[in-house]
Amino acid sequence: MRLGVNIDHVATLRQARRTFEPSPVYSALIAQQAGAHQITLHLREDRRHIQDEDLELIRKVVHVPINLEMAPTEEMKKIALRIKPNRVTLVPERREEITTEGGLDVVKLKDFLRLYLIDIRDSGIEVSLFVEPEKAQVHASKEVGADAVELHTGRYANLFNRHLIKEAEEELLRLRVAGEEAKSLGLRVYAGHGLNYKNTSMLVEALKDVVEELNVGHSIVSNAVIWGLERAVKEFLKLMAI
Numbered sequence: 001m002r003l004g005v006n007i008d009h010v011a012t013l014r015q016a017r018r019t020f021e022p023s024p025v026y027s028a029l030i031a032q033q034a035g036a037h038q039i040t041l042h043l044r045e046d047r048r049h050i051q052d053e054d055l056e057l058i059r060k061v062v063h064v065p066i067n068l069e070m071a072p073t074e075e076m077k078k079i080a081l082r083i084k085p086n087r088v089t090l091v092p093e094r095r096e097e098i099t100t101e102g103g104l105d106v107v108k109l110k111d112f113l114r115l116y117l118i119d120i121r122d123s124g125i126e127v128s129l130f131v132e133p134e135k136a137q138v139h140a141s142k143e144v145g146a147d148a149v150e151l152h153t154g155r156y157a158n159l160f161n162r163h164l165i166k167e168a169e170e171e172l173l174r175l176r177v178a179g180e181e182a183k184s185l186g187l188r189v190y191a192g193h194g195l196n197y198k199n200t201s202m203l204v205e206a207l208k209d210v211v212e213e214l215n216v217g218h219s220i221v222s223n224a225v226i227w228g229l230e231r232a233v234k235e236f237l238k239l240m241a242i
Contacts, residue, residue: 006217133178148188157194
């Protein structure tokens with residue numbers, strides 16, 4: 001199972017003072033050196049953390065794949081087509097949210113996304129959709145032309161963090177069913193949101209034959225404040241080596 005390290009919150013810390021440190025670009029290089037298989041970053045419409053120049057520099061200097069999370073807007077599509085990340089992951093986005101609050105409603109947006117994705121796919125960029133672990137969303141993702149789905153693990157993470165282990169196990173089953181359905185349709189299966197050093201091992205054990213990649217940001221960056229980023233990435237990789 002691969003690890004994508006999301007560096008958004010390195011930029012969050014920098015933007016708290018509108019200064020030049022810590023550098024998301026340097027952080028991406030450290031994560032790469034520590035063994036991250038991918039760098040993930042979310043260029044939000046309000047630019048609350050990652051800035052355009054961060055994305056441009058990271059695309060130039062990082063050698064592992066770049067996964068650009070973005071809202072399905074025309075502005076973001078133009079940026080993606082210019083920068084050419086290895087992957088685009090479409091996520092829902094609201095200005096007032098603290099972090100992404102659930103999966104993209106692909107069923108509702110099916111007609112729009114089918115047309116929206118044509119240019120991105122034609123440019124050779126992999127397309128992933130961040131969705132709830134529901135069969136209807138998985139099937140709609142296939143219909144609009146996605147290459148992969150990233151299953152939203154936030155509900156599982158919250159249940160585990162509240163020590164509701166039975167309910168967390170039930171959510172893992174829901175993730176498995178959705179992941180197996182996606183694989184049967186020829187989609188690649190990724191997962192992420194809310195994963196940390198406590199709740200990841202159980203998820204990996206349950207889904208290691210279905211999910212091929214986890215994307216993790218806040219927990220790694222938070223622990224990097226204490227341990228340093230290189231150790232934080234390496235410690236998370238150990239959790240995934242089951």
